Amino acid sequence: MKLICIGQNYAAHVKELNSKPTKEPLFFLKPDSAILLSQHPFVIPEFSKEVHYEVEVLVKINKLGKYIQTKFAHTYYDKIGLGIDFTARDLQRECKEKGLPWEKAKGFDGSAVIGKWFDKEAFEDVQNLDFSLKKNDKVVQEGNTTDMIYKIDEIIAYVSQFMTLKIGDILFTGTPEGVGPVAIDDKLTGFLSGEQMFSINIK
Numbered sequence: 122m123k124l125i126c127i128g129q130n131y132a133a134h135v136k137e138l139n140s141k142p143t144k145e146p147l148f149f150l151k152p153d154s155a156i157l158l159s160q161h162p163f164v165i166p167e168f169s170k171e172v173h174y175e176v177e178v179l180v181k182i183n184k185l186g187k188y189i190q191t192k193f194a195h196t197y198y199d200k201i202g203l204g205i206d207f208t209a210r211d212l213q214r215e216c217k218e219k220g221l222p223w224e225k226a227k228g229f230d231g232s233a234v235i236g237k238w239f240d241k242e243a244f245e246d247v248q249n250l251d252f253s254l255k256k257n258d259k260v261v262q263e264g265n266t267t268d269m270i271y272k273i274d275e276i277i278a279y280v281s282q283f284m285t286l287k288i289g290d291i292l293f294t295g296t297p298e299g300v301g302p303v304a305i306d307d308k309l310t311g312f313l314s315g316e317q318m319f320s321i322n323i324k
């Protein structure tokens with residue numbers, strides 16, 4: 122399976138990164154080895170001095186598809202979740218400056234947190250979901266999926282032109298503003314529609 126991550130999908134986050142909105146969805150992959158094992162802490166890797174949290178709504182693909190049309194995209198996923206796209210911001214900045222790929226900064230072990238899943242039917246409108254991230258006792262990120270620049274169905278249609286989507290693939294749909302660094306002994310807790318979806322200790 123693959124983890125397909127959308128970058129710069131919330132306008133306020135694009136701004137905080139000093140980036141410009143992209144003309145098309147921006148995506149990159151994380152390998153399956155990036156998934157943080159459940160109940161495990163996130164260990165800050167030695168190669169970075171600036172690992173940022175990015176809380177994101179997740180979508181799980183449940184049907185094989187290629188060249189999926191936007192109008193049918195909603196039939197290709199059945200679960201909605203919440204996770205973190207941990208990013209070695211210092212390495213990412215260096216890669217961006219040199220025009221190099223981001224894998225080192227985005228695909229390292231433990232960089233993909235995947236919390237609980239809900240059936241998408243549990244929600245009236247997947248494009249109107251509140252989600253948030255607490256660092257220790259403080260809310261650091263708050264978003265609503267209505268603010269996505271590229272909606273879930275558009276992302277599925279776009280990505281499936283280039284790569285076949287397979288059962289079990291997971292989309293990370295982008296982070297809202299408020300990204301920031303983690304430090305040893307921090308605790309990150311994610312919420313979707315008021316439900317706690319994960320709780321991660323930083324080591």
Ligand code: MG
Pocket residue numbers: 126127128175177206293295296
């Ligand atoms: Mg991200």
